Amino acid sequence: MEDLKNVYISPLPDSPYVKPFRFNYTQNGKEKTWDLLEVHDSVAIVVFNVSRKVMIFVKQFRPAIYYNCIHPDDRESKVIDTEKYPASLGIALEMCAGIIDKNKPVIQIAQEEVLEECGYNVPLDQLHKITSYRSGVGVQGSLQTFYYCEVTDDMKTEQGGGVDDEIIDVVEKTIPEIEEMVNSPGPIPSPPSCLFALMWFLHYKADKFRK
Amino acid sequence: MEDLKNVYISPLPDSPYVKPFRFNYTQNGKEKTWDLLEVHDSVAIVVFNVSRKVMIFVKQFRPAIYYNCIHPDDRESKVIDTEKYPASLGIALEMCAGIIDKNKPVIQIAQEEVLEECGYNVPLDQLHKITSYRSGVGVQGSLQTFYYCEVTDDMKTEQGGGVDDEIIDVVEKTIPEIEEMVNSPGPIPSPPSCLFALMWFLHYKADKFRK
Numbered sequence: 001m002e003d004l005k006n007v008y009i010s011p012l013p014d015s016p017y018v019k020p021f022r023f024n025y026t027q028n029g030k031e032k033t034w035d036l037l038e039v040h041d042s043v044a045i046v047v048f049n050v051s052r053k054v055m056i057f058v059k060q061f062r063p064a065i066y067y068n069c070i071h072p073d074d075r076e077s078k079v080i081d082t083e084k085y086p087a088s089l090g091i092a093l094e095m096c097a098g099i100i101d102k103n104k105p106v107i108q109i110a111q112e113e114v115l116e117e118c119g120y121n122v123p124l125d126q127l128h129k130i131t132s133y134r135s136g137v138g139v140q141g142s143l144q145t146f147y148y149c150e151v152t153d154d155m156k157t158e159q160g161g162g163v164d165d166e167i168i169d170v171v172e173k174t175i176p177e178i179e180e181m182v183n184s185p186g187p188i189p190s191p192p193s194c195l196f197a198l199m200w201f202l203h204y205k206a207d208k209f210r211k
Numbered sequence: 212m213e214d215l216k217n218v219y220i221s222p223l224p225d226s227p228y229v230k231p232f233r234f235n236y237t238q239n240g241k242e243k244t245w246d247l248l249e250v251h252d253s254v255a256i257v258v259f260n261v262s263r264k265v266m267i268f269v270k271q272f273r274p275a276i277y278y279n280c281i282h283p284d285d286r287e288s289k290v291i292d293t294e295k296y297p298a299s300l301g302i303a304l305e306m307c308a309g310i311i312d313k314n315k316p317v318i319q320i321a322q323e324e325v326l327e328e329c330g331y332n333v334p335l336d337q338l339h340k341i342t343s344y345r346s347g348v349g350v351q352g353s354l355q356t357f358y359y360c361e362v363t364d365d366m367k368t369e370q371g372g373g374v375d376d377e378i379i380d381v382v383e384k385t386i387p388e389i390e391e392m393v394n395s396p397g398p399i400p401s402p403p404s405c406l407f408a409l410m411w412f413l414h415y416k417a418d419k420f421r422k
Contacts, residue, residue: 005237012231018246018350020223020231023274026216027298028378034274035229037248037350041279063234063245064352065345068252087238092348132397133406134276136347137303139229139248141275143398167239182411186343187354193403195344199410200393 001061001167004087007080009067020139039140040099043110043147045127046197047096047118051153053209054172055201056118057093057194061167065189066090093171093181093190095197097144110147118170119160120151130200135193144193148205175206212272212378215298218291220278231350250351251310254321254358256338257408258307258329262364264420265383266412267329268304268405269371272378276400277301304382304392304401306408308355321358329381330371331362341411346404355404359416386417 012018019038026032047056069089070080098113100106107127114122132145162168173181178198181188188195223229230249237243258267280300281291309324311317318338325333343356373379384392389409392399399406 001239003239006242007234007236010233010235012233012246015231015233015246018231018248020226020229020248022221022223022226023218023278024221025218025274027272028212028214030376031217032376035223035226036275036278037229037231038278039350061238062345062348062352063236064247064348064350066352067234067247067249068345068352068354090352092345094348129396131393131395131399133399134273134279134303134402136351137273137275137305137402139250139275140347140350141273141277141279141301143279144403145397165241165243182342184342185340186356188342188344191345191348191403192355192407196403196407196410199407199414203410203414 001059001091001169002087004061004082007082008078009075035139037139039135039142040101041143041145042097042099042135043106043113043145044095044097044193044197045110045114045147045149046201047114047120048148048150048201048205048209049153049172050150050209052172054174055178055198056096056120056151057171057173058096058117059091059093059169059171061087061090062092063090065092091189094194097193106145107147110145114149115158116163117160117168119158120155121157122149122151122155126150146193146197148201175202175210178202212270212302212380213298215272215293218293219289220286246350248350250346250353251312252354252356253308253310253346254317254324254356255306255308255404255408256321256325256358256360257412258325258331259359259361259412259416259420260364260383261361261420263383265385266389266409267307267331267362268382268384269307269328270302270304270380270382272298272301273303274301276303302400305405308404317356318358321356325360326369327374328371328379330369331366332368333360333362333366337361357404357408359412386413386421389413
């Protein structure tokens with residue numbers, strides 16, 4: 001995962017992933033604009049293994065995080081110096097998640113993501129929808145639906161790690177390790193959706209697994 | 212806040228707010244690209260009023276959320292029908308927050324945002340840094356620093372509501388109302404950073420204010 005080379009920045013071509021545009025509006029009589037991105041809705045799944053009482057995370061290299069660790073003066077380099085900026089800077093710890101780009105029920109996409117990324121085959125009736133919220137308020141306002149499931153070692157039928165080009169590691173953390181993570185001074189290499197999921201779990205679920 | 216007219220989408224001009232580009236890299240010998248945005252780092256502040264035991268939220272119209280509530284077929288309209296899609300669809304409930312675009316200590320920007328948006332004049336030594344995390348892992352990986360402060364009615368020296376063109380309402384919620392919010396089936400019109408803040412408060416702070 002940490003073998004990183006030939007890193008450079010180039011102009012955005014016509015991209016299927018990032019479609020920026022300008023939103024124009026008049027609010028309370030005042031003309032305004034806001035620059036936005038079109039982004040897919042998504043699903044995130046909190047997966048807790050009750051056999052060994054560990055939370056299941058996915059770990060992967062995230063260009064957006066890596067880029068933000070590069071000093072602005074170095075971002076314009078022809079090639080980014082990966083000795084100075086090793087890949088480890090961009091490695092994120094997240095909940096299992098996926099975008100909703102197929103014409104399928106959201107719960108089914110959640111089930112597929114848990115299998116593809118984490119290797120657990122979870123029956124649909126064991127995926128509990130918790131809530132949904134907006135992924136962001138600035139440039140992207142897509143909806144993210146949040147599921148919770150408890151899995152056992154028996155359900156681990158595949159290796160996980162993603163499909164196609166994905167390079168994903170499955171990582172497990174105990175409840176004390178989760179508490180240590182959310183209480184660290186940071187920077188925590190995780191997005192707020194992951195931290196919400198962890199705090200939600202600690203507050204509403206963890207007690208029954210402690211003893 | 213909900214007087215919305217002349218809504219339409221146009222191509223992104225050269226924008227100071229949204230700067231998309233392509234990140235090119237070779238990971239484990241495989242050439243890849245990822246499309247990204249350059250985004251400012253930011254600060255978010257959890258403000259709890261201990262005089263009346265209420266959490267302080269800011270409420271504002273967010274184009275990114277509104278846009279995502281418009282059916283894809285209607286997004287291309289010359290003008291968006293605001294009878295069919297009222298402004299209320301785009302109104303978000305968030306923690307007080309701001310971007311770090313000034314050459315000042317982060318804690319000072321936190322202090323200014325609490326005053327400008329919420330109207331409370333908080334001494335610097337009462338702003339406690341909790342942690343920092345990545346705002347996103349997809350297109351934006353900027354750092355968000357998270358502060359907590361307890362305020363009293365005496366500290367409310369200004370009206371709040373933001374500066375310049377900002378149209379921001381200050382909203383208060385009791386602890387039971389926060390619990391109801393995070394336990395709703397959604398869509399919750401808030402970003403995950405707000406939900407993380409609420410769960411963090413419920414888990415680590417709320418008990419001392421209940422009785």
